[in-house]
Amino acid sequence: MPLRPSSFAILGAGLMGRLLAVELARQGHRVDVFDAGSAAAEHSAARVAAAMLAPLAESAITTPGVVRMGRHALGRWPQLLAALADPVFFQQAGTLVVWHRQDAAEARRFTRQLEACQRLLPELPALRRLDGQALAQAEPALADRFAQGLYLPGEGQLDNRQLLAALATQLERLAVRVHWHTPQSPAGLAPGAAGQPDWVLDCRGLGARAEWPALRGVRGEVARVHAPDVTLQRPTRLLHPRYPIYIAPKEEHLFVIGATEIESDELSPASVRSTLELLSAAYAVHPGFAEGRILELAVQCRPALPDNLPAIRQPRKGVLEINGLYRHGFMIAPALLDVTLELLNTGQSALAQDFDLALAPAPGPAQPPARRRDMDMTQA
Incomplete structure (x- = not known):
């Protein structure tokens, strides 16, 4: 009723x-x-x-x-x-996952986690393994930069x-x-x-938190970058054992780049170290980020139980x-x-x-x- x-x-x-x-x-x-x-x-x-x-990508954690x-x-x-009366950017072009050769072990671990989730939830679209040629077809801007990758179909993003x-x-x-x-x-x-x-x-x-004391803050640091020299078709994740990052392309060459997850509810500005790691990893995905403009370095804490x-x-x-x-x-x-x-x-x-x-x-x-x-x- x-x-x-x-x-x-x-x-x-x-x-x-x-x-x-x-x-x-x-x-x-x-x-x-x-x-x-x-x-x-x-x-x-x-x-x-x-x-x-990105439910399949997040199934790893x-x-x-x-x-x-x-x-x-x-x-x-x-x-x-x-x-809604106002338009909101929404895309459902899948997620691309890439890694450098030295991080192949991390990629194998991540792939096994995703495949285990797919066995539990067969309704999920099957991930696709990409060789260098298939990766270049899926994301031309990354041609010749990575030897292999994963494509997770059906995943999406929107403009928050x-x-x-x-x-x-x-x-x-x-x-x-x-x-x-x-x-x-x-x-x-x-x-x-x-x-x-x-x-x-x-x-x-x-x-x-006064009513729910078990809540804690998990700090995240995100860069918003305008990079006219970079074109990505879909969210891209770079696997790395120490600082994995995601790059979410929005409209008009705006990119949201993030990685850090710190057990803290402290909201001071992003550190130089974490910013250097974040932007260096983005540059490793596409050198065009070097000529981009940092519009914002934002910090916030996510509520977690x-x-x-x-x-x-x-x-x-x-x-x-x-x-x-x-x-x-x-x-x-x-x-x-x-x-x-x-x-x-x-x-x-x-x-x-x-x-x-x-x-x-x-x-x-x-x-x-x-x-x-x-x-x-x-x-x-």
Whole structure:
């Protein structure tokens, strides 16, 4: 049964908060959004991201459940983007993985991990091994630079900042009441009481650590480079045992280049050492980056739980907390959106079971111990 018209307070206007606010407002609900920052999402990890949608590539460091979320999201992103008034760059041309000869052992290890995931999830498109000639055909700009590579078909990317801006515009069009520079916590709200929202959805990422102490920050450093001499058709990953990097080509020769993952929630500027390694690795992929212009060196921390997996929990009646997207925010956000909508509409989620998604029910004297795959909110 569809959720009756309700009122929602959404805490946090990063990627997850904006997606939920747009969809709930489109369904006819009253929505208020509270965020500590502005429409520019300057405090959000989503602003500093490559927005790659690469479930098979990420299977090397995550679980089959997250990979299934990524596959689900690849089908959902075109639908979500089509409903926005403003265009957002979206591409689904696969992922290219390359390596230098001295890193062949790392490539063999990585390939074995991907093939193991494909045996578990045969619905994934099969990776293709490329020799030098096939690699040059797939990515002419890299001809004669690498002797072999991998092509992961069906994977994609989008422009994160275009998307955040388009979602902010859509909130205005849908008459969502957005309270910028107004931090809010669940403790300040009493869902269901007179004059209060029916539901509180907490999507604050690291801003929710007071309520979710297990959260930690994982620092990432990203360069945004304009390189007119470089043309890449799709996201490219360079394997290296010490500093693997990704290069995500956006429109008009804009490239998002990243690699670093540091167990820290410290937000000081990028170090000279990590910047040199990042840009040197990009130059090793294509020498045209030497003449590019560094538009920005950005730093942000991703919210992660101890197992690096996302989770949804209901600490009390009328409150849902969605968090722990780690480095997979854009890749899995539509899957978490659909799980949350199922929970709100029916009190249960079949998708969550498909995704092995951690769901914790509301506490209570008769509540059984939480189980990873089960959640029933019909009695909440």
